[in-house]
Amino acid sequence: MSDDVVLAGIDLVKDFSGRTGLIKRSTGNVRAVDHVTLELKRGRTLGLVGESGSGKSTVGRLLLRLIDVSDGAVLLNDQDVTQSKHRSLRKLRSAMQMVFQDPYSSLNPTMRVGDIIGEPISYHRGLRGTARDNEVERLLVSVGLAVEQARRFPDELSGGQRQRVAIARALGSEPDILVCDEAVSALDISIQSQILNLLLHLQSEFGLTMLFVSHDLSVVRHVSHDIAVMYLGQIVEYGPADRVADQPAHPYTAALLSAVPQAKPSSRRTSEKVILEGDPPSPSAPPKGCPFVSRCPFAFEPCHEFRPAHTPVNGGGTVACHLQTSGPTLGGASLGGAAFDSEKSATKH
Numbered sequence: 001m002s003d004d005v006v007l008a009g010i011d012l013v014k015d016f017s018g019r020t021g022l023i024k025r026s027t028g029n030v031r032a033v034d035h036v037t038l039e040l041k042r043g044r045t046l047g048l049v050g051e052s053g054s055g056k057s058t059v060g061r062l063l064l065r066l067i068d069v070s071d072g073a074v075l076l077n078d079q080d081v082t083q084s085k086h087r088s089l090r091k092l093r094s095a096m097q098m099v100f101q102d103p104y105s106s107l108n109p110t111m112r113v114g115d116i117i118g119e120p121i122s123y124h125r126g127l128r129g130t131a132r133d134n135e136v137e138r139l140l141v142s143v144g145l146a147v148e149q150a151r152r153f154p155d156e157l158s159g160g161q162r163q164r165v166a167i168a169r170a171l172g173s174e175p176d177i178l179v180c181d182e183a184v185s186a187l188d189i190s191i192q193s194q195i196l197n198l199l200l201h202l203q204s205e206f207g208l209t210m211l212f213v214s215h216d217l218s219v220v221r222h223v224s225h226d227i228a229v230m231y232l233g234q235i236v237e238y239g240p241a242d243r244v245a246d247q248p249a250h251p252y253t254a255a256l257l258s259a260v261p262q263a264k265p266s267s268r269r270t271s272e273k274v275i276l277e278g279d280p281p282s283p284s285a286p287p288k289g290c291p292f293v294s295r296c297p298f299a300f301e302p303c304h305e306f307r308p309a310h311t312p313v314n315g316g317g318t319v320a321c322h323l324q325t326s327g328p329t330l331g332g333a334s335l336g337g338a339a340f341d342s343e344k345s346a347t348k349h
């Protein structure tokens with residue numbers, strides 16, 4: 001593994017038992033994460049995008065060791081931490097922090113902001129008294145809040161301010177890695193961009209490595225160096241953010257982009273729209289072949305039978321799609337590339 005990889009998930013699998021409800025009726029096992037491999041590189045942001053239920057949060061929780069893997073491994077600085085317990089897990093947790101979607105429920109409403117931010121500073125770094133207070137003040141300023149706000153309670157703050165508090169709290173343990181799970185999804189658009197810009201600024205100030213999880217590809221693109229696209233527990237496309245967003249090689253990525261308002265209506269993307277219809281299949285009964293087969297306008301025979309392997313894409317990254325390897329071969333070209341035959345284009349919207 002290359003030196004600049006801080007955290008890696010290797011062939012991660014997570015199965016949840018399908019027993020739900022009071023009578024524990026079995027609904028079948030759910031494979032929430034299905035052989036996912038990804039790398040977080042030092043000082044860079046990996047964006048993880050996909051529809052609701054695709055397994056994004058589960059990947060984040062596996063990487064942070066908040067839940068145990070069913071199979072596969074988590075490597076932190078090349079060290080296998082998959083089975084770490086107690087003391088080493090505590091060390092691990094201080095190296096990785098998470099910011100969640102809902103700052104209303106993730107902040108203790110009975111604590112003052114200063115104590116919310118101060119708690120991890122004491123717990124992970126052993127600072128107390130004035131040393132702790134000085135650190136709280138420094139972090140408040142770093143996230144764009146006034147020092148006086150340390151005395152406030154969370155319900156005296158706006159949604160954007162609360163999310164700044166959540167970010168300051170996450171930074172309190174001086175983490176190397178920050179996982180932001182739908183961290184701006186609950187915020188108004190204008191506040192969203194303020195928080196995204198704050199994250200970009202903090203990344204360069206603190207040299208943070210980030211995993212940025214969102215269902216919104218336009219948001220992910222704004223902050224990410226690389227993007228992984230998830231569908232039904234699997235990564236279907238992976239690569240440099242600009243290549244994935246400008247020249248998607250997987251029909252699902254193209255569909256996610258079609259849902260994003262176009263800044264330039266004349267761009268090539270508009271003629272390559274893939275409209276998503278219906279819902280994804282249940283993860284307790286996934287299709288036999290490609291996970292996207294039931295919704296893909298380009299599906300042909302192999303897609304129903306065989307799970308596609310990842311193959312390289314021109315411009316960087318990989319895609320798991322039979323279009324690249326058999327049938328109307330794209331040979332590493334993006335979906336919008338000339339290699340695509342005109343007959344197939346007729347099925348596009």
Ligand SMILES: Nc1ncnc2c1ncn2[C@@H]1O[C@H](COP(=O)(O)OP(=O)(O)OP(=O)(O)O)[C@@H](O)[C@H]1O
Nearest residue numbers: 016030032051052053054055056057058059215283
């Ligand atoms: N603790 C659990 N027990 C059983 N099933 C679970 C559990 N956590 C997640 N799942 C299932 O795993 C799948 C992936 O869930 P996950 O929360 O990772 O998706 P997500 O991509 O983060 O979705 P969202 O965008 O809605 O947050 C879903 O089918 C979900 O119902």
Ligand SMILES: [Mg+2]
Nearest residue numbers: 056057058181
């Ligand atoms: Mg989630």
